[in-house]
Amino acid sequence: MIREFFNYTFIQNAFISAFLASIVCGIIGTIIVEKHLVSMSGGIAHASFGGIGLGYLLGIEPIIGGLIFSVLSSLSISNIKRKTNTNADTLIGIFWSVGMALGILFISLTPGYTPDMTSYLFGDILTVSTLHIKFMLVLSIIIVFFIVGIFHYWKLYMFDEEFAKVLGINVLTLERLLFILISLSIVILIKVVGIILIIALLTIPPAIAKLFTYDLKKIMIISSLVGVLFSVSGLIISCQFDIPSGATIILLSALGYFAVTIANKLLKKQIF
Amino acid sequence: MYDIEIKDLSVYYDSVSALQNVSLNISDKEFLGLIGPNGGGKTTFLKVLIGLLEPTTGTITINADSPIGYVPQFIFFDRKFPISVMDVVLMGKLPNKTKWFQSYSNKDKQCAERVMDQLGILDFKDRQIGQLSGGQLQKVLIARALVTEPKILILDEPTASLDSKTKKEIYEMLKKLNKQKTIIIASHDMGDIFSYIDSAAYINKTLSYYKNDTKSSDEILCKMQGYPYMKSGDKDDKRVF
Numbered sequence: 001m002i003r004e005f006f007n008y009t010f011i012q013n014a015f016i017s018a019f020l021a022s023i024v025c026g027i028i029g030t031i032i033v034e035k036h037l038v039s040m041s042g043g044i045a046h047a048s049f050g051g052i053g054l055g056y057l058l059g060i061e062p063i064i065g066g067l068i069f070s071v072l073s074s075l076s077i078s079n080i081k082r083k084t085n086t087n088a089d090t091l092i093g094i095f096w097s098v099g100m101a102l103g104i105l106f107i108s109l110t111p112g113y114t115p116d117m118t119s120y121l122f123g124d125i126l127t128v129s130t131l132h133i134k135f136m137l138v139l140s141i142i143i144v145f146f147i148v149g150i151f152h153y154w155k156l157y158m159f160d161e162e163f164a165k166v167l168g169i170n171v172l173t174l175e176r177l178l179f180i181l182i183s184l185s186i187v188i189l190i191k192v193v194g195i196i197l198i199i200a201l202l203t204i205p206p207a208i209a210k211l212f213t214y215d216l217k218k219i220m221i222i223s224s225l226v227g228v229l230f231s232v233s234g235l236i237i238s239c240q241f242d243i244p245s246g247a248t249i250i251l252l253s254a255l256g257y258f259a260v261t262i263a264n265k266l267l268k269k270q271i272f
Numbered sequence: 273m274y275d276i277e278i279k280d281l282s283v284y285y286d287s288v289s290a291l292q293n294v295s296l297n298i299s300d301k302e303f304l305g306l307i308g309p310n311g312g313g314k315t316t317f318l319k320v321l322i323g324l325l326e327p328t329t330g331t332i333t334i335n336a337d338s339p340i341g342y343v344p345q346f347i348f349f350d351r352k353f354p355i356s357v358m359d360v361v362l363m364g365k366l367p368n369k370t371k372w373f374q375s376y377s378n379k380d381k382q383c384a385e386r387v388m389d390q391l392g393i394l395d396f397k398d399r400q401i402g403q404l405s406g407g408q409l410q411k412v413l414i415a416r417a418l419v420t421e422p423k424i425l426i427l428d429e430p431t432a433s434l435d436s437k438t439k440k441e442i443y444e445m446l447k448k449l450n451k452q453k454t455i456i457i458a459s460h461d462m463g464d465i466f467s468y469i470d471s472a473a474y475i476n477k478t479l480s481y482y483k484n485d486t487k488s489s490d491e492i493l494c495k496m497q498g499y500p501y502m503k504s505g506d507k508d509d510k511r512v513f
Contacts, residue, residue, distance in 0.1 A: 034353060149372045156363045159353055166322050166342045167420070168368035214354045214400035 010126055014245070017128045018231035020140045021192040021201070026224025027147050028185040029202035030209070030216070031178065035158050038203055040077065043092035044179075045186045045198045047073035047099030052120050052190075053106030062120070063135065067187045073099060074179035123194030123246030125235060132191055139184045146181055154178075155216060192231070193246040201227065204253040211264050230256055273335055275300050275424055275454045276321065281330035283316050290316040294330070294479040303450045305469035305484075306458040312476035314458040318428050321456070334424070341422030341453075345429050346409040351402040357412050358397040361388060364419035380419075387415045391445065407438035414445075424454045431461055443468050 006012060032041050051069025055062030073095045081088045107114060119127055128136075147154060156164045157174045164171050189198045209222035234249030276298040283291040291313045298304055306314050319325040320332065322342045334340065358381075365380040388394040391411045401409055410430055417425060427446070431439040439461065446455055447468050459465050466472070466484060474480045 150370055152363075152366055152374065152376075153370060155355065155359065156366060159355055159360070160344070160349070160363070162324060162344060163342065163363065163416070165324055166339065167364075167366060168339065169366065169370075210354065214356070214402075216354045219354055 009130065010128070011239075013128045013130060013133050014125045014235055015232065016133055017125060017136055017192055018235050018249075019228055020133075020136050021189050022205070022227030022231050023224045024140055024143055024185045024188050025201050025227045026205055026209075026222075027220050028143065028182055029227075030206040030220045030223055031147075031154065031158065032182065032202055033206045033210075034216070035178075037182065038199060039089065039092055040074070041182055041186065041202060042199050043077065043096040043099075044070045044074045044183055045190075045195050046096045048183075048186060048190065049120065049195055050099040050102030050106070052117075053103035053110075056110045056115055057106040063132070063187060063190065066120075066190060067183065069099060070183035070186050071180055074183050075176060078175055078179055119194070120190055121194050121196050122244060123190065123192050123197060125192050125245040125249075128191050136188050136191075139188050143181050143184055146177060151217070158216075193249055197246050197250045200250045200253060201231075204250075204257050205230070208257055208260050211260060226256070227253075273300075274298060275302070275335055277331075277333040277335075279331045279333075281320065281332065282328050283313075283320060283325065284328045289477060291320075291475075291479075292477050294475075296473060296479060296481060298454060298456065300454060301450060301452070302454055303447070303468060303470045304454075304456045305465045305472045306456065306475055307460075307465075307472055308475040314475050315428060317475055317479075318426055318456070318458055322426060336423040338422050339420055341417035341420050341425040343410075343413050343417045343425070343427040343430055345432060346406055346413055347433060349401070349409070351409070353401065355401055356397070357388070357393065357399050357401060357404070358384065360401060360412050361397075361415045361419055364416045384415070384419050387418045388412075391415050391418075405438075407434050407442070410434065410438075410442065411445075414442075418449075422453065424456070425449065427455070427457045429458055429460065431459065431464075436464075439464055 006015075032038055048066035048070035051065035051067065052062040053065070054069070055065030058065070077088065077091050077095060080086060080091055103117075107117065118124070153164075153169065153174060156167075156169070157171060157178075161171050164174075185202075186198055189201060193201050205223035205226040206219055208226050209219040212222060213219055230253040231249050234252045235245055237243075237252065238245040238248040274297040276296075278294060278296045278298075281291060281294040282289070294317070306317065308314055316325065320327050321334075322340050361384040362376050362380060365376060365384065367374075385394060385397070388397060391414060393408060393411045393415060396404060396408060396412075401412065404412065414427070414430070425446075430446075431442055434442070443464065446457065449455065457465070457469070469484050471484050472482045474482070
């Protein structure tokens, strides 16, 4: 049955997008977890909903609107935080809900029938078009290029910003670049697992990888592989049982996390 | 010529004054101890020196070709961060102009290993930083500052929350480094530090400078009116301010 499935373009697209999303999640997710930017990423993801709504209202590709909103909101959060000394947490909360509110408003203003937003909120990997795949591929290449290209700088930035400043490295540029890359990854993930479920896919694979290694590069690689495993098997399960793909991937990942953690604890107990 | 010349330096956080009209000249190969109460402005003073904070008024001139070597307090670090000792030390070798797809050269690695060997931490080079003791991690941070080949070394409370044996080790090590480098150290350890430093600056919004001619803490501390003092060897590291 699976082999027959692969003849369909939409199934092929689903698997390619699951694969790309996992690679991006492994790399960016690791940085988000280590730099404590999880709630920040949640904020950016939800803010992008405003752009998706605006896309519908203006009749442009909603994902492009989402991309613009997520980039702008992440840069705004970092700028406002610096200029006003407002707690980043508070700002993230504001952008989080304002983005959602704008999205709902724009969609209600869109003439004609109300579009179904569940594929953006909860993801629908089976509706990923070939155009989406090309878009995702370009964004993934950009992300991998910028992270791999100056990997040692990212490591220093994540570990000790102050020392980076003392060395004369432009930390502000690194921060802005990172926020843009996080926004790009979120846009990649929206179609796969949806705005609401993104955080789980960004955090669970690195959390599992951290159980096995102390090396940042290896954490990224293992997270990507773990991501591929969960998203591909989640996709197969969801097709078999005709259940939502995004939710299946997330629940499978969470289950995997708990299983690995418990197994890890038990193994350690036996050794010592 | 002095290594560092500070003139009428004042720093304000919004309207709160942290440092007022501080002037100080630091000579080549001077070993200067910064002392004073918590919240008195020691850290602010260091941050202005290394350029992390802009002075509100006044000027700082640094006469050195190489960047200042900065050693932060180890207790502020996330010990769970996935990074090895070697990688931390090598950070000092990152060029400030971004080089794409660069990896550390063998020369960089040899330099890092040489410095680690000097500080007695070469055996731990592949360990993750969470597997080190506080004193070992502090030495790793000193090694990272040293690989930048600085002329001036600045340390913020390097011995805070370390046991007295490790404290002594670190001070002895700094004394050796002092033969080639100017060293500025902020410290709570009133008693211990005085046998090593050439001069002391007491910072509490303003700065008073004392030459440590006698190498005895009592005389200088006597000059600093009202400064609470506990002799080294007192229990724990609790100071009452």
